[in-house]
Amino acid sequence: MILVTGASGYVGGTVLRRLAESGNAVSAMVRNLGRAARVEDAGAPIRIANYDEPASLVRAFSGVDRLVFVASDGQARAVMRHHANVVDAAATAGVGHVIFTSITDIDASSGFYFTPVYRDAERRLRASGMKWTILRCGLYADLILSHWIRPALASGEMALPVADARVAPIARADVAEAMAAVAAAGGGDGRVHELTGPIAYSFGEIAAAAARAFSRPIRYTPASPADYLTRLWAEMADPWPHAFASLCRSITERRYACVSGDFEALLGRPAAHFEDFLRRTEPTTEPLPAIQTAGRPCASDKTRGSV
Template identity: 35%
Template sequence: MTSPSAAHERGVLALTGVTGTLGGLVLEQLADLAPIVVVRDAARAPEGFEVRVAAYADADECRAAFAGVETLLLVSASESRTRRLDHATVIAAAAAAGVGHVVYTSFQSAAPDATFTLGRDHHDAEQALRASGMRWTFLRDGLYQESLVRFADADGLVRGPAGDGRIAAVSRQDIADVAAAVLRDPAPHAGETYTLTGPEAPTIADAIARGGVATGRTLRYEDETVEDAYAWRRDAWGAEDWQLDAWVTTYTAIADGSLGEVSPDVERVLGRPARSIEQTFAG
C-alpha cells in the first residue's frame, strides 16, 4: 500500500509507451493510480484513462501532454536514425512543462562508446536528463529474455558474432515490476541508476537452448564472423547502416562481455530474486 507521503511526492503520474509490451505491463500494475497515458495514436490508447497525444519529435505536443505532470515514465523511443534527437526533444519538453521526476528506460551498456551502438543513444538521453534540472531514475535494462527465442529463424537457428560470450538477460516482466515499484514511490529512487538483469549469465548458446526448451522448441546458436553477419543481413533486409550496426553489435556486445554482468538491482528494488529464463517462459 502506498503511503500518503509517497502519493504526495509522486503527484500526477503520466506513462508513455503504454501501447507497447513493457509500458502496457507497467500500466496494468498502476491502473489504480489513474495515470495519464501519453500516446502517439489516440486510436490505440487503452480505454479508461485520460489520454494525451504526443510524438517525442514534436516539442509542442510533448509540452502540452506533460502539463501538470509531476512523475513521468519515459519509455525510450523506437529504434530509428533520429532517436537521439527525439529523446533530446522530449526531455527538453518535459523540463519545460515542469515535470519533476522522470523514470527513463535505458540500457545495460549505456555509454558514449558502448559496443552496442544503441547504448550510445541511451547515454545521450541520460546525460540530457542529468542536465535538465529534473529528478531522474535510470532503469538500465539488460537484453530481454523473451527476445532470445525471437532471434531464431524458422529452423530454430540463431546466428551472430557473439562467440562464447555470456548474457545476463532479464525478464521484461521484472523490468515492469521494478518500474511500477519506482513510480509508486519515486522519491527514494531519485538519482538512482538500476541495472536490471537476470539472476545468472549463461553463454549465449546455453541461454538460447534453454529458451527453446522452455517454449517447446529446439533452438541452437551458431557463431559467425562480423563480416558474414553484416553481409547476409544486408542482403536479406537491405536495412540502413545504423540499423545493421544495431543488429550486429547486439552480438558483439555479448562477445566482449558488455551484457554479461549480473546485477542485484532487481532484488534490491523488489525484495525477491530476478526471474530465470525458465520462470519467465513458464509465465
C-alpha cells in the first residue's frame, strides 16, 4: 500500500489522485479532519497524523509499503523537526520505500534558508536503513508566478537582486506527476533525481514571457540586495524576508541554472516550458505558503552516498 503525506496540499493531492486513478492501493495522510474534506473526492482511505506527534505518525505508517513524503513547510526549525519525525516513524513502522521531495539547492556552501533543512532530511533517510528515492526539485514555476510575476502585473516591474542569473523553473504539477510515477513503479534503489524545467531563463526572459502570456507590460529590473530586503521586511513576517533574500542570493550564485534530463527520463516527455505554464495558468493564482524549492548546478550523485 502507498501512503501520501500532505495529501490536502497541491502536490500531495495531485499525487494521490494520479495514483488512485491508475488503480494503485493508496491512502491519504492529513493533519486533521478539516483537511480530510479536501481529499475525499480522491476516493482513497484517509489516515490522520500530525508531524509533531510521532506516535500518530507510527500508527499512520503501519502496513505502508511505499511512503510518498511531501516535504513539510514553514519555519526552518519546525520543518527540520517534522522531517526527522517522519523518517524516524517510517523506520519504526517498517516502511519499505520512501519517496521524498527535496530541493536541488542542497550544497553545504549554499546560504539558502532551507538548505540545512533538506540536507538533514536526506542524511536521515540515507542512514535510516529504508529504501529511498529522492526527487530534488528546482525552483517552482508557481512560486515565480505567485510571488514575483503577479505583483509585477500591477506595477509593471519585477525588481529582484538576481543580476543576469538564469533559472530552469518546473511546475508543481510536473513534480507531482514525477512523484506518482516513481511511487507507482516501486523500486527504491537509492537514486537522486534532479527535477528541473527544460530551459534556463534569465529574469529578463521571464518578464518577457509573462508580458506575452498575460498581454501586460512587465519588465525586469535588477535591484540591490539591501533594497530588496528592506522591501521584504515591509511586506512579510519573519522568517520570510531572510528566506527570500537568501533564495535570490542562491539564484545569483547560479544554483538554479541547471537543466536536467531526469524528468524526461522518468515521464518520457519534457517538463512544461515556462511560457506554456504561464499561458494555461490564471495570473491570480493564490500565493504559495512559503518557499520550498531552489536549485544549483546538477549533482552527479545518482546513487547512495553522503550529502
